Amino acid sequence: MGCDTKIIYECESDVETALALYREQILFSNMDSYYCKKHEGYHLGHNHKLSKKKILKIYRARPKGGFKCRKLVHI
Numbered sequence: 001m002g003c004d005t006k007i008i009y010e011c012e013s014d015v016e017t018a019l020a021l022y023r024e025q026i027l028f029s030n031m032d033s034y035y036c037k038k039h040e041g042y043h044l045g046h047n048h049k050l051s052k053k054k055i056l057k058i059y060r061a062r063p064k065g066g067f068k069c070r071k072l073v074h075i
Contacts, residue, residue: 008041009033015042028055 009015015033022031022044032047050058 003036003039003043003045006043006045008036008039008043010041012042015044019044023059028059030055 007018009018012033012035019031019033023029030047030050031044032050033042033044034047035041036043
């Protein structure tokens with residue numbers, strides 16, 4: 001799937017919060033965040049390079065928090 005249909009987060013902190021919320025709902029996911037030069041913002045996407053060991057490490061150190069920027073753009 002291309003990134004044209006994905007949510008664009010303007011702030012890195014917001015995409016990280018969205019990622020944390022996603023990981024709370026979908027356990028042991030390889031979902032990750034990345035910067036998109038095309039949209040000049042951040043997206044969520046599956047990172048197939050994440051090892052099972054790394055995914056377990058992520059779930060042991062889950063961040064908590066809220067959105068800091070208010071503007072979310074969906075194209």
